[in-house]
Amino acid sequence: MSATTYGGQESDVGADPLDPGHVSFSETKAFGGRGYDEQEVDAFVATVTHELDRLRSRVKELEAELGELKAETPRGDADVVAQSLSILTSAQQAADTAVASADEYSGRVIAEARDAYNDASHRAQEIMDEAQRTAEIASATQSELDKRTVYLAALHDSVKVQLTTTLEAILDHVTSEYQRATQISDEVARARQSDAT
């Protein structure tokens, strides 16, 4: 906007041409010096009209801009919300996955430990069962041996008795035979002696 001069007064470039502080009119020579100069007033009216038009179109521009901004603003907010939600959602999913895999790992370790424990206790049971069977067999063998020992001891005793009896009988027999032989021999000796004399 160019500087506008009414009655020699200057309005600054860019200042509001409607600012009353900047508007003054020269007094007219007509009507005995009462009233404002008609030309200057006409010029002012023209300026006012122009300025009003300019402002009206500016208001329209701004309204349009505001409308656009208004339309845009919720979308912009919605974008922020959507973005935040998606960040929160993926963070939560990451946390879920991390905890789930930790739980799953701990579960697997426990399950393996439980299996190992059960295996070990089954094995221990089998070993105990086996040991018990072996012990039973051993004890059966032992009692068989014991029985045979008793039998042998009895056999031993009876054989000993039999042998003793037999030997004693033989000894008796031998003794009596020997006595008879001695008698016979004595008799023979005596007979020889009497033959010789």
Next chain:
Amino acid sequence: MADLDTAALKENFAAVAAHGGDEVALYFYSYLFYRHPETRDMFPPRMTRQRDRLVSALGHIVSNVDDVEDLLPFLQDLGRDHRKFGALAAHYPAVGNALIVTLRHFSGDEWSDKLEQDWTAAYGLVAQTMLAAADKAADSQPPFWAGEVVKVEHRTYDLAVVRIRPEEPPPYRAGQSLSLELVDLRPREWRWYTPASKPGGEDFEVHTRLIEGGPVSTALITRARIGTQVRLGAPVGRMMLDDESERPLLMIAGSTGLAPMKAMIEQLADDGGRPTHLFFGARTSREIYDGPAIDELDRANAWLSVVTAVSDDNRWKGERGLIGEVALAHGEWTDHDTYVCGSPAMVENTVKLLVASGVPEDQIYFDEFDES
């Protein structure tokens, strides 16, 4: 919920759920934590289980939206139970907002002002019911009971008997369960445990078996020490003695399912005793983890008879077989109050056998808690 178009809500929920329950719940919690970061601390780091619970609770509410008889006690329980998480009245609108945003997000073009109004109104009723129940409970009960571990006995490498001493005793009845949180070891993870002691003592024992990948059981067995801090939630469960009944009792317990039976037997002993058969089953003889205590109960109470059976151990000289089958082979139980506790498979199998043998269903007591 008279003014609501419940059919439209059901239809809309089904359409949303078709995107995959987990994905919908993931979006819901992400939005909730984004808008109300202070709520994040009320949940455990791993949210998988939480999302399942949200989806199944919402599913239950929506599918029973016309059945006030069912919905009312469900919501009241839910409201009371949420106190232990630190849920406050101020959190309810936050959750409602996140719910609406989530439904709108997954509804796409199907979303309408009418749906938004109806969902908002429906959620308002749900929140109001939950909060009213929570407020009522707040008159008589704290949100949780603080306590500490006073003894840990490892009976086998994977079975432990843990004694807990609460600052104030939670008002459970013998046979009921409490949710338990290991405050420092497993924050925000709550699991069900059943006191194996009658109520009224200064401490009580819980029996725990190491579950593969189960965060709380693992921590309780491998890391709990004297002084470990716990929180206990309000007692729940319908495993309890019927004081009006004069019927004899049959108790069938698999492994740590012994806990409620022990509590009830102690209670019965206090009340003068009722003829009771206890069948305790274990897989192997080493898993008879509480043998001396069972023997002692058997010895001290003339009205109690105990049978212990082992299912998977050929060195065991006593009764062999699955405990439910062993119990059924021992007699006719149609005139007994029967109690069943053990693994989900054991409970299901045993309850079936009891029903098939002619025991009336209202004389069969069991609780269903998911493991891990």
